[in-house]
Amino acid sequence: MxxxxxxxxxxxxxxxxxIVNQHDYTxxxxxxxxxxxxxxxxxxxxxxxxxxxxxxxxxxxxxxxxxxxxxxxxxxxxxxxxxxxxxxxxxxxxxxxxxxxxxxxxxxxxxxxxxxxxxxxxxxxxxxxxxxxxxxxxxxxxxxxxxxxxxxxxxxxxxSDNFQADALAKLVKHFGWTWIGAVRADTDYGNNGMAAFLTTAQKEGICVEYSESVLQTFSRSKIQRVADIIRRSTAKVVVVFAASGDVRVLFEELLHEPSPPRQWIGSEAWLTNVDLLRFNFGVGAIGFVIEQADSPGLKEFLLDLSPSNVASSAILTEFWEDAFNCRLGKSPAPGEIMCDGTQDMKKLQNPYTDxxxxxxxxxxxxxxxxxxxxxxxxxxxxxxxxxxxxxxxxxxxxxxxxxxxxxxxxxxxxxxxFDENGDPVPRYELMNWQRSDSGSLEMVTVGYYDGSLPVGQEVHINKNLIFMDGLKELPKSVCSENCPPGTRKVLQKGKPICCYDCVPCAEGEISNITDSPDCLLCLKEFWPNARRDTCLPKPVEFLSYNEELGIILATFSSGGALLTIMTAVVFFRHRASPIVRANNSELSFLLLFSLTLCFLSSLTFIGAPSDWSCMLRHTAFGVTFVLCMSCVLGKTIVVLMAFKATLPGSNVMKWFGPPQQRITVVSFTFIQVLICTLWLVISPPTPIKNLNVYKKKIVLECALGSAIGFWAVLGYIGLLAFFCLVLAVRARKLPDSFNEAKLITFSMLIFCAVWITFIPAYVSSPGKFTVAVEIFAILASSFGLIFCVFAPKCFIILIKPEKNTKKHLMNKNVSKEI
Structure with missing residues (x-):
């Protein structure tokens, strides 16, 4: 015009x-x-x-x-x-x-x-x-x-396809599909559109199992190969960026041998083509399409065709003849009919009139x-x-x-x-292929996309969707199932990032989100629960009065102290008897007092460590044991001096009388007090949380502070015990009726054996058992002293009083009876 x-x-x-196949070039x-x-x-x-x-x-x-x-x-x-x-x-x-x-x-x-x-x-x-x-x-x-x-x-x-590709990628991500197939037309439209989609999809964490191209001019073998890939694939979602003619040849091939149900995601170019609705396996197809619109008078204009005005246009004539299957204005071929003017555009069922x-x-x-x-x-x-x-x-x-x-x-x-690139503002409707009451497929608008809205608010779904195979349930299309909390993703070698194995978190680590790429290490004072999805405070361990071991040790400690007090009572009531007077009653009472303190000092090792208990337990134990060893050493020296005093011309007892004995005990004890004081002043024991003994527990214990101070205290006790043992061994065969030196020898042997074995046991014992070993050593050595030194005397005092006489003690011939 x-x-x-x-x-x-x-x-x-x-x-x-x-296409002209041959040219003669003339x-x-x-x-x-x-x-x-x-x-x-x-x-x-x-x-x-x-x-x-x-x-x-x-x-x-x-x-x-x-x-x-x-x-x-x-x-x-x-x-x-x-x-x-x-x-x-x-x-x-x-x-x-x-x-x-x-x-x-x-x-x-x-x-x-x-x-x-x-x-x-x-x-x-x-x-x-x-x-x-x-x-x-x-x-x-x-x-x-x-x-x-x-x-x-x-x-x-x-x-632009950039907008559609971005919208489709967000749609796929919205439904949680991370494992998809991609089919594109081998044209600028298909290749560029799919490239834009895959770029956005990769950013959204979506993986592609396969990416194939189709074209309506491809040979059937090529189309068949793409159809076979779709049938064999594990991805249930297929994104197709192609024109309707290209999709038609693919669907026709799939119609020969239907594939398992697939969720089709379509581009505008084919999703709105009503001719494709005849493929029933496309039910549930979804994608963004251009907004519906209606211009006043347009429908009437499109239908305003009649044989008279169609005949002037070759294109319209071709359309008319094809639509009504008749010939217009020329002789029909055999089997064809003439257009007689009864054809009505309003009754025509054709994409033109849709x-x-x-x-x-x-x-x-x-x-x-x-x-x-x-x-x-x-x-x-x-x-x-x-x-x-x-x-x-x-x-x-x-x-x-x-x-x-x-x-x-x-x-x-x-x-x-138009924007600076010549593109309009992207606005789409979300289209879904749904089955109508009659059983045929129809296009239903279920939402929209508005590119002018803020990021994250562009997509809106306002109606129920139908998915593949006509189901309302959302299908899953993932290469690997989600890794639950407590595990982490490990990529499978040679496969996309969506294909992974779920590996449990290592010891001490957790993951508290689904599909966590890494596990987080719990803080030092925390440990994972059984599911390894949260960190819980580690249980605190110490030797407590509420547990069996603590109760047993406390019972023995209290029992030892009570036994010592009862022994002291027996000695006090029979203090005038020969056997008590003959064994240096002053040192005996002092020894019983120190043993009582030794038994009671073990109680300071039980319970949660604190600043005062950590300082008290080692120093109290060290001082009371030195007091005990000083008394034993004094008694041993008295026995030796007494034997030498019986020799003619000997007056050694005046050099080691009661005053000297007291000075000896006080001097030896003072040295230990001095060592403990220096230890407490320079680097005292303090309570700590030991996180290295157990992975799943915290051990509350007392740090030694100065290891030199600790071993100096033990070493000094050991030195006194060694002197006592040497002197007791020398005096063990002295010819008296009641050889106390022999009893002291046995007690020192027990004492030394206990503390020699204590050292490796103490070093190797974990956690609260370190404290238990130390308490056991204290109790064992204390019981050894009281049983070896005082048990024979109490036996005579209480059971054999007839032997508690001066005559019996002076009679050398009855020494074997005792």
């Missing part, structure tokens, strides 16, 4: 190009022609462009006084044909050159609407780009076309209006609220291109504008 300014149109009315080849079945959807796109131009020509607000014309071409989805068409539109349409002043630019194309596919759109853009002719596509979604350095003249009313899906159709409508608004800005001026347009104004296409970048208008309730 002629006009003052021309808008070009490029649509894929056919999907096949006639004549010009035949023109490129399109063949195959007429695509009803593309025909509707063409008719919508005509509708929009007629609506603009009838408008009094947009381009008043200017008539737009159009020239529409068929590219048959072929890059060579698209290039040929682009050159035709760029060359101008006037058959002759007019030099007059008052002539319109009807031969100049001011803008081009199309193409539907990304690859043909790229071909068109590269041809018309140097001429600055703007191109506005309604369905070319390849993200590559947003590159303004390569395609500075390209705009589109449909969102007005439930006017999504991309509205994109064509927007594209025409966008070019018209850019022309309006270039040609028209408003003077006192009156718009004047000059149809004779000579303009260039680059002026329209410049104004197109700034357009911002609302048409039929929908905003139209």
């Amino acid at each position: 002629d006009g003052d300014y021309i808008i070009g149109g490029v649509f894929s009315l056919h999907y096949h190009m006639h 004549s010009m080849p035949d023109p490129l022609t399109c063949t195959g079945r007429l695509e009803s959807m593309e025909l509707r796109f063409m008719r919508v462009m005509i509708f929009a131009i007629k609506e603009i020509n009838n408008s009094t607000e947009l381009l008043p006084g200017i008539k737009l014309g159009y020239e529409i071409h068929d590219s048959c989805t072929s890059a060579p044909v698209a290039v040929h068409v682009a050159f035709q539109l760029s060359n101008g349409l006037d058959p002759e050159f007019n030099t007059g002043d008052n002539c319109s630019q009807s031969g100049m194309v001011m803008g081009i609407v199309g193409e539907s596919g990304s690859s043909p759109s790229i071909s068109v853009s590269r041809v018309i780009g140097p001429f600055n002719i703007p191109q506005v596509s309604h369905f070319a979604t390849c993200a590559c076309l947003s590159n303004k350095q390569q395609y500075p003249n390209f705009f589109r009313t449909v969102p 007005f439930s899906n006017l999504r991309i159709t509205n994109m064509v409508y927007k594209a025409v209006y966008a070019i018209a608004h850019a022309l309006h800005k270039t040609l028209c001026q408003s003077i006192k609220s009156v718009t004047h347009c000059d149809k004779y104004k000579r303009i260039e296409a680059k002026q329209v291109l410049s104004e197109l970048k700034q357009v911002n208008f609302t048409q039929s309730g929908y905003d139209v504008s």
